[in-house]
Amino acid sequence: MKTIHYILLYIGAACALTSCDSGDIAEKVYTVDEKGYTVRMTAQVRGISEWDGTDYTLAVAGFTADSKFAQVQRAVPATLDDDAPLSITLSNLSDDIATVELALTNSLRKRIITLATINMSDYRDYGTHDTIRLDLGTIDVGQTGVLQMGVFDRACIQCHGANGRSAAGLTLTKGNAYAALVDVPSTRREGYMRVESGNAEASLLHLILREGGEDLLSHNHTEILSSQFKSNLEEVSAFIDQWIRHLKPQPQE
Ligand code: HEC
Structure with a gap:
């Protein structure tokens, strides 16, 4: 199993500058949870436009352990230029999210193929407001x-x-x-x-x-x-x- 080891933990720094504790961050997604986790995936991608007009979407997506369907996802924009820097953040992730993945999903948000995985259980013990970061470098995400x-x-x-x-x-x-x-x-x-x-x-x-x-x-x-x-x-x-x-x-x- 090939995992990617570029994960860094940023403890507290973001909270010193923003009002993490105020509850302002609880807007949409799906669970308002003061223990919510934030995951930021960065990369430079090539070939994303090849998904335009298909049933598939490349997305940063959060999955529970027992469902093939993403509970929350943000798509990599298919209009992004090759090698343009990409940064996608999922926030307010609740405890039942087991993995955050760079994954190809279909129109029902069902997982088709996983390209990179963060196991959230590796981070649960580090406190409540750390941003978990995964930098994937330059990756070819065409078909x-x-x-x-x-x-x-x-x-x-x-x-x-x-x-x-x-x-x-x-x-x-x-x-x-x-x-x-x-x-x-x-x-x-x-x-x-x-x-x-x-x-x-x-x-x-x-x-x-x-x-x-x-x-x-x-x-x-x-x-x-x-x-x-x-x-x-x-x-x-x-x-x-x-x-x-x-x-x-x-x-x-
Ligand atoms: C455990 C080793 C092993 C793995 C893993 C493996 N292969 Fe193979 N593959 C072989 C062997 C051995 C042959 C030759 C079989 C024969 O001579 O009949 C072969 C033959 C092939 C052929 C036929 C090549 C030809 O010229 O006809 C294809 C296509 C192929 N593999 C694709 C794949 C793909 C795709 C995967 C991954 C999903 C894969 N293989 C994983 C051992 C493996």
Whole structure:
């Protein structure tokens, strides 16, 4: 599990300047709670405009432990220029928020894929008004970037690219996955492309990850995916399919 370790705690500083104790901060969101937590996520993002006009939103979102639906979320504006600084704050987070995530959500605010996570239980003991900060640096949050961070980095590169291992000669590390997959013939199943742009159902990637595809390769990839994404398997599979469908065949140079 890859977590990001840029978390800093700012104790008290913000409260000295503003009236944290007055209750003024309790405006909207969902719970007015004087123990509310504040989380600020910062990053420089690229590719956010690729979500414009889709069913998906990239958002900083708070989830309880037992629901797939965000209790509170703020979207990364799809109009943000590449590399423009981004800062999103969620405040008045109540104790039942278990995680704050940079996540792709759908129009019902259901979690599709998580890119970064703050476990709120790590911070509960530090007092009431600390701002929990997570800086993600520069990240590619376009469609391929989200697939990379949310799926390949988490579930695939241990066999496909990290530590010099590339099972089936397939490298799925950052910056390599697209060229290794898209419109590249399978080395294992004749007649298939690893990914056929625009056509999910014909793509080997789709077939090996879904139920019924267990025996297509010597390695059961359906099991790999389902063991990594226990609570959002369906959403991740649907996302991969929509990623394949959004690809346009490239003109040959
Ligand atoms: C535990 C190791 C392991 C993991 C994790 C793994 N793979 Fe594989 N993968 C393999 C092996 C081994 C093969 C070759 C299987 C064969 O020869 O039949 C393979 C083959 C493939 C192929 C077919 C390549 C071709 O040329 O036909 C694709 C596509 C693929 N993997 C995608 C993925 C994706 C996507 C993930 C993450 C969701 C993933 N793999 C995770 C071991 C792994």
